[in-house]
Amino acid sequence: MAGEKTLFEKIIAREIPAEVEYEDEDCIAIHDVNPQAPIHLLIIPKKPIARVSEAGDEDRETLGHLMLIGRDLAKKCQLEQGFRLVINNGSHGGETIPHLHVHLVGGRQLTWPPG
Numbered sequence: 316m317a318g319e320k321t322l323f324e325k326i327i328a329r330e331i332p333a334e335v336e337y338e339d340e341d342c343i344a345i346h347d348v349n350p351q352a353p354i355h356l357l358i359i360p361k362k363p364i365a366r367v368s369e370a371g372d373e374d375r376e377t378l379g380h381l382m383l384i385g386r387d388l389a390k391k392c393q394l395e396q397g398f399r400l401v402i403n404n405g406s407h408g409g410e411t412i413p414h415l416h417v418h419l420v421g422g423r424q425l426t427w428p429p430g
Contacts, residue, residue, distance in 0.1 A: 353422030
């Protein structure tokens with residue numbers, strides 16, 4: 316239904332609880348409720364962008380900010396041995412929530428290719 320908030324918009328509005336790891340004026344980072352590794356955070360822009368393929372040129376700063384926050388959180392979480400930043404796009408890309416977000420995954424050996 317048009318106008319209905321996404322799960323992430325409800326989390327940002329504090330309508331749904333989440334374990335917040337980081338927040339600033341542009342984004343929030345929460346712990347994934349279904350973690351795929353010892354560290355699995357979701358870095359979510361507060362501006363609702365459905366998916367990276369729909370981001371506009373005006374979203375360049377927001378997208379870059381998400382990557383840099385991912386870097387900073389990886390350092391905070393002591394992921395010196397490595398980590399992965401992932402953005403799913405579309406159903407074949409594994410997207411389940413139509414609100415762009417970056418997965419920060421680490422704390423174990425990650426394999427390639429992903430599933």
